[in-house]
Amino acid sequence: MHAVLGERYELLLGLRYTRAKRRNHFISFISLASMLGIGLGVATLIVVLSVMNGFESELRQRILGMASHATISGNTEGLPEWREVARMAGQNPDVAGTAPYIEGEALVKVGGEISGTVIRGVLPAEEAKVSDIGAHMTSGTLADLAGGAFNIVLGYELAQQLGVTRGDKVDLMIPQLSVTPAGVLPRFRRFNVVGVFRIGMYEFDRGLVLVHLDDAAALYRMGDNVTGVRLKLNDLFQAPRVAREIALATPGAYFVSDWTRSHANFFRAVATEKTVMFLILSLLVGIAAFNIVSTLVMVVQDKQADIAILRTLGATPRSIMAVFMVQGSVIGVIGTVLGVSLGVLLAVNVQTLVPLLEAATGRQFLSPDIYYISDLPSDLKIADVIQISLLSLALGLVSTLYPAWRASRVQPAEALRYE
Structure with missing residues (x-):
């Protein structure tokens, strides 16, 4: 098998399954929804943490301007x-x-x-x-x-x-x-x-x-x-x-x-709030990432005959796992890249976009009569972007393990019986 398709045939097949037009369009829809879900979750995390960093920096500046x-x-x-x-x-x-x-x-x-x-x-x-x-x-x-x-x-x-x-x-x-x-x-x-x-x-x-x-x-x-x-x-x-x-x-x-x-208690409380927000919003990325599970399970069911043929040509269970892990990981990578791009773009321009939204809706989000900080400061940190990206990629990879393992367990005789 390796001699026929080369040393990296798992990667090539995984990418081909990702690009191929499937007979079942519902699978394609769930796959696209998973990408968009991961992207929106990652973007939300980046924007929220950037705004919280901005508020923390603004408060620290004001406090230490007097203290x-x-x-x-x-x-x-x-x-x-x-x-x-x-x-x-x-x-x-x-x-x-x-x-x-x-x-x-x-x-x-x-x-x-x-x-x-x-x-x-x-x-x-x-x-x-x-x-x-x-x-x-x-x-x-x-x-x-x-x-x-x-x-x-x-x-x-x-x-x-x-x-x-x-x-x-x-x-x-x-x-x-x-x-x-x-x-x-x-x-x-x-x-x-x-x-x-x-x-x-x-x-x-x-x-x-x-x-x-x-x-x-x-x-x-x-x-x-x-x-x-x-x-x-x-x-x-x-x-x-x-x-x-x-x-x-x-x-x-x-x-x-x-x-x-x-001011240790104050800044400790801000740090705790940021950590809790990170964990809560990470669940959004997790939910979207684990949609990959349902996508790949259906793909495995749809590709039973292909898996059986690959096994008869000499593909090992580990190679079959790699094929579907590649396919799921591609979904996670594309979603993460989209999310990081959108999140960074919004975080950098949040102080410009918020006034536009306020003008469009006719209401002020942070009224200066109530809040001392009436705008949304943003402080984008590369460390946060890297941390969120790694989390998203890790969740995407983990979500591929069960469907890939299930694919590796397909028996060629059973799969080809009714073909």
């Missing part, structure tokens, strides 16, 4: 020698910028409206080195936070709740007591609203206010101390390693932390 890649903090009394600490940390080649900060809790009061918030004292010129909040100011600038002027910048949501805009005044009360002739009272100070920022994250837009470092130090009576030093790194994904290096290189009792610790 810090790493921080160096002292004990409960603060960090007195922060200038030396900032200088030593800045010597690390992976550190792009440093800035001191004072942080504490407070109540903001305007008339009858009162709300809890976090106060962050900053040096405007230094803060620009570690965060991009200056790019998210809807009114005013960080430079308006002059030391001793007791000016304040509010988050957009907090300003909306309090009903204040630039030029208004707010009272800030902190959980520290002052002894006055009228008795023991909470410490408070009136601040001038000089700006409003909008990050697009409720956590910051609703629960954070910025003041000058000197004003925060006076309010909390910290003198020349600060809460800590914030660091911006050249590569945020190297934050754990850099934090360890700085902790070992910095003498003294300091606590060095990084963003993977402070």
Whole structure:
């Protein structure tokens, strides 16, 4: 048999069965449906994972635009020698910028409206080195936070709740007591609203206010101390390693932390959601791939006589299996190629296609009145495409095993009895 058809006759026959016009058109229809099903499943997986990657990247960018890649903090009394600490940390080649900060809790009061918030004292010129909040100011600038002027910048949501805009005044009360002739009272100070920022994250837009470092130090009576030093790194994904290096290189009792610790639960939840979505949508590819089983079972039934003739010419059961595995694998490969092509095309152009769909349907999918991220960001990763492609090809190959094995078990005498 090998001498007649050559060493690769299994491949040639498998490809011929794929291209041949069958007497049973229903088999052809199921085969085509299997290809399209695999293609749509693969495309859906690529697009969904790309959009989830985009959302994760967007959220990380917004969170770390306000938080810090790493921080160096002292004990409960603060960090007195922060200038030396900032200088030593800045010597690390992976550190792009440093800035001191004072942080504490407070109540903001305007008339009858009162709300809890976090106060962050900053040096405007230094803060620009570690965060991009200056790019998210809807009114005013960080430079308006002059030391001793007791000016304040509010988050957009907090300003909306309090009903204040630039030029208004707010009272800030902190959980520290002052002894006055009228008795023991909470410490408070009136601040001038000089700006409003909008990050697009409720956590910051609703629960954070910025003041000058000197004003925060006076309010909390910290003198020349600060809460800590914030660091911006050249590569945020190297934050754990850099934090360890700085902790070992910095003498003294300091606590060095990084963003993977402070926001670990959030990003772990996003990663878990992405994994679950991958598993759920993989079932779509699996269902389409296992349609190949029914296709090949019917092909085997239709080709009983051909199989018997091949066996009588000397084909081994293993060769018969290879023929039908080739045929099923071709369906899986074509479906995967179509799916990858369509998925990559959609993922790359999703930010263009969504506005077109919104215009065609007359409705907005992510209303800016409800969602902070009102568009669909997409971040196509080659690793995801490779992983999905391999999964699809593997499922397609596995689905050929049973029909191919069944074909190898065909007995020539039984198959040719009624021919």
